[in-house]
Amino acid sequence: MTLSTGDTLRQIQQRIQQGSFDEAETQINELLVSEQPPAITQELYYLLAVSQRFRGALDAAAVTLNTLLKLNPSHARAFQERGYVYQAQGNGLAAAKGFYQATQLNPALLSSWKMLLPIYQQADQQQAQAVAEKQIAQLEKLPRPLLGAYDLMYEGKLAQAEQVCRQFLQQHKHHVEAMCLLAEIGQRLKIYDDAEFLLESCVELEPDNQTARAQYLGLLLRTGKYTKAREQAEYLLEQAPQHPAYTVSLASALTGLGENEKGIALYQQVVNKVNQPADVYLQLGHAQKAIGQFHDAVASYRKAYQIRADFGDAYWSLANTKTYSFSKSEVAEMKALAISDDTSEEDKIHLYFALGKAFEDQQDFAAAFDFYASGNQLKHRQSGYNPDKTTQMVDAQIEHCSKALFAERGHLGAADVDPIFIVGLPRAGSTLLEQILASHSQVDGTMELHNILGLAMRLRGRNVNQEPAYPKNLHEIKDEYFAAFGQQFIENTRAYRGNAPFFIDKMPNNFLHIGLIKLILPNAKIIDARRHPMACCFSGYKQLFGEGQDFSYSLDTMARYYRDYVRLMDHWQQVLPGQVLLVQHEELLLDSETQIRRMLDFCGLPFEPQCLEFYRTERSIKTPSSEQVRQPLNTRAAQQWRHFEPYLQPLKRVLGDKLLEQYSQYEILDCDQSRG
Structure with missing residues (x-):
């Protein structure tokens, strides 16, 4: 009897758990010789790295993880596994980086947060420690099925995440956390009307639930329903006056409704009060560009990348004005960021497209096409378009x-x-x-x-x-x-x-x-x-x-x-x-x-x-x-x-x-x- 792919992967996992590493790795290598769907290939390399680490072959595990991350630079568990490998090698700084990258890609990875917490405590990084403690507390209080659904969602397994979440809701019909999660899955599947209905229901069930209302507000902004978004932002600001995130959302709603001057004034008012001012400068630049304030928009975009050096979207926004010319130093900085292992895939995509525009302006069309092609290749892989x-x-x-x-x-x-x-x-x-x-x-x-x-x-x-x-x-x-x-x-x-x-x-x-x-x-x-x-x-x-x-x-x-x-x-x-x-x-x-x-x-x-x-x-x-x-x-x-x-x-x-x-x-x- 031939095992299904799912059964085969489970069999490999069982062998690793039982310590039968040679058998597991032999089976993995036999499968890797034949052509497999990309998701299966990635899972096989991940299991191979886990097996290699468990049996102490740390260098081999590191090589396997490098291969996996070339196939999928956004594989959160690969970064978590890299953290474990570096930790076993006694490289605490590199281990912390691996666990941190894992949590950025998949905030539901409880193990990575728990590994980061003592590192932050030892380094007396109080703000990072507070974030980790809050995230651990939130994840630990989640019902196990919901934690699993979050994990599946962040791993891109949306159909499985939706199924788990719906099964949970059949037993807990008005569980607001589960409804919010299902709405987020719906957004990622671009089923916006279902997501809106769920979040609207959450707000009716728990009017004082600011998390659900803020998520509802975010969806309304994303789908261009700016009148409703304005109402929700104003409601939230009544409950929490001067809240920076709600103020930014109100500014976005106002600019969406064409009240650009009011929106710009709010962005400028709040830009120094938020945790991520670079993001606000980016949105401010978009609003300024929309009404023809080109020089102000350029200044805002530049401010954004000055605050966050690897902010690819700020560089791309400059390129996307279609009339901006990058300086030699900006081009050099973008090239360095694009090849850095520390730059996220999302930022790299933006940087590649910006570099394409920069070299096209220089009439170096071969280099320009290479950068455009690199950005498109990463983006195409992300989209999964059929x-x-x-x-x-x-x-x-x-x-x-x-x-x-x-x-x-x-x-x-x-x-x-x-x-x-x-x-x-x-x-x-x-x-x-x-x-x-x-x-x-x-x-x-x-x-x-x-x-x-x-x-x-x-x-x-x-x-x-x-x-x-x-x-x-x-x-x-x-x-x-x-x-x-x-x-x-x-x-x-x-x-x-x-x-x-x-x-x-x-x-x-x-x-x-x-x-x-x-x-x-x-x-x-x-x-x-x-x-x-x-x-x-x-x-x-x-x-x-x-x-x-x-x-x-x-x-x-x-x-x-x-x-x-x-x-x-x-x-x-x-x-x-x-x-x-x-x-x-x-x-x-x-x-x-x-x-x-x-x-x-x-x-x-x-x-x-x-x-x-x-x-x-x-x-x-x-x-x-x-x-x-x-x-x-x-x-x-x-x-x-x-x-x-x-x-x-x-x-x-x-x-x-x-x-x-x-x-x-x-x-x-x-x-x-x-x-x-």
Whole structure:
């Protein structure tokens, strides 16, 4: 009888526990010879290191752990095991570092906290000692299943963590700690509506539970529900006036609502009162950048990395202004940090992307691509993105969102004409289109709103073992739901608008849900921001996104996503003829007035000259293109991707000659491809 993988790993663990180290290691080495899934390979190396340490082969264990950490630099238990190895070798300082790194990656590792506590006590590090004591106390009071669920979550085993947590809640229905944990797992799975419901329930069950309320506040900020977030932050500040973290959250909510000056004032008020001022300076810089205070934003980002030297996000934020030029000393510092073993993987990712931008500015395109590729490789491994799932989603939209569906149900939605959706791929020019339209007196620009994606997620259902209910259920749900969903969208987005009769939602990923949009809001206008495949894909590849867009961290998956996008947009043109306006970025740059008038006509808006001078419009812009759309259109560096063409053959190959031929007319243009 052949053992399953799980049974085999358990058998190895039992042999190690029984002291049968030779048998365990022989079995591990036999398995490592054959190809295994990455997670299994990592577990085998971890067990090998444990066995080697137990039998006293400390040098061999150290080598094994180095191999494991090259495979997965975020493997918390590998750092914990490294701490044990160094401790056995009598290297107390290195052991402390290992245990500390383990707790940073997995705060539920009780053993590492307990190993750190006497080290902090002996060194008289009172603040660190207090943190360790608090964490140990919190972990020890947790029911064992919840401690196990936390451990699984931090190890990235989200499905197992969710299962353990749900089983616990079946026996303890209103256990707030368990509900908060399940909500955090939901956030990591990007099931935001379930997480919000759980946290809202926690707040109702225990109104004075500041931990649950703060977690609820954090989720509202993450999902862009700034009105609710403001209410929660103000409530918490009533209970704890001047609390720095709650003040920062209120500042984030205010900037999200467009009250940037108030938010900036709060950031500045609290920056010297928090434990992590570098993080606050980073957020302050983002708020300043959003309203065009470029020099102030740069100063804030610099302050952030001056406070925390390895703060990769501060360096990347400087690069992400798109107009900042790094000094030689900054580049040298970033290179040193990027190769240091002390730099976290997350910081390294940010540093690699920032270095790519720095060397691209220096026209050292080979070095720039190496850094971009290094950052993408780490990020791609983190994301676990599966392009087949996107292809399946597109297939489902094409199958179920047919002409017959719109003929039968296309009249049922809310009649509102307010929304203008700008869809497409990131870095395709959507911010530029939004800035042009938002310069019109009758149009409010907002932000990348999550509402349609959230509705699609709710309709999709939660059972991962079954075929998703959405979009098939668009044929089945009750007629009245369509108008209700449309009206709910209008009401929930009102907080982001001014007084103009029209407003823009520029969430690019909404291209997947145009069918849903036209069913709930049949009078909504939809604009497809399109850009040459090579230019768009490479621009996305060298962009480190704040969240989402996981397809962009590999040339292969980037190309597949673009092909699926074009395939679906072609479908929408067939089943919704004349209802989606395609605006080609290169044509806009060649003849801006013609394309701008075309957009305005499509939206039913009279021509206004200020749309031609969109760069003079002052408004909050949070996307990477914020500085670029504050400049007039220009025709520089149209073929920016051509500098990197020798390294982009995998991208060309997957896009395919047929698709690229459709856009060949734009390859000779001398226009600015860096917008959007």
